[in-house]
Amino acid sequence: MENLVQKLRSRGIAVTPQRLTVLAVLENRRDHPSAEKIFQEVRRQLPAISFNTVYKTLEVLHQKGLVLKVNPLHEMARYDCCTSPHAHLICRGCHRIMDADWEPPQAFPPEALQGFFVEQQTLTLWGLCPDCQGQENRKED
Ligand SMILES: [Zn+2]
Ligand SMILES: [Zn+2]
Structure with a gap:
């Protein structure tokens, strides 16, 4: 928790029980x-909290750069507290989002x-996870 308090403070975010939780x-x-x-x-820890507050x-947290937002097509935004460079592998079968360690190989050219x-x-790769690939194959049998 102490670590999280510092994280919030370092971004100039007032520390509240809601934000910490x-x-x-x-x-x-x-x-x-x-x-x-x-x-x-x-809600299990703060029963009085509303969805709106969360x-x-x-x-x-997103605006202050502590949390990444992943926006899958046709689906609600999903959140990620890992803000170091990585790519997302999004499965169109089960909608699972996996992290892949990846750093851009070179800086984006300024003229672009x-x-x-x-x-x-961010880099997002769309496709099928290993589990869903198995299911697609079975469907074809
Ligand atoms: Zn899947
Ligand atoms: Zn991620």
């Missing part, structure tokens, strides 16, 4: 949960950016 829940998960899933878990808290200021750079 949301961040703690997210730090314990590597499956990129939706706001709804985070809410369900936070959602707003996630937005604050046309003066655009990059705040977040």
Whole structure:
């Protein structure tokens, strides 16, 4: 918890029990949960908390750069507290989002950016996870 307090303070975010709990829940998960899933878990520790508060808290953490937002097509945003460079592997079968260690091989060429200021750079690969590949094969049998 002390670690999380420092994390919040380092980004100029006022420390509240709500923010601490949301961040703690997210730090314990590597499956990129939706706001709804985070809410369900936070509520076990803070029964009075509303979904709206959890959602707003996630937005604050995202704006301050403590939390990454992954936006799968046709699905709710999912959250990630791992902000070091990595790519996302998104399965279209089970909607699982996996982390892949990956750093951009080279900086984006400035002329391609046309003066655009990059705040977040992610790579997303879409496809089928090993489990779902097996299921597709069975369907074809
Ligand atoms: Zn899958
Ligand atoms: Zn991730």
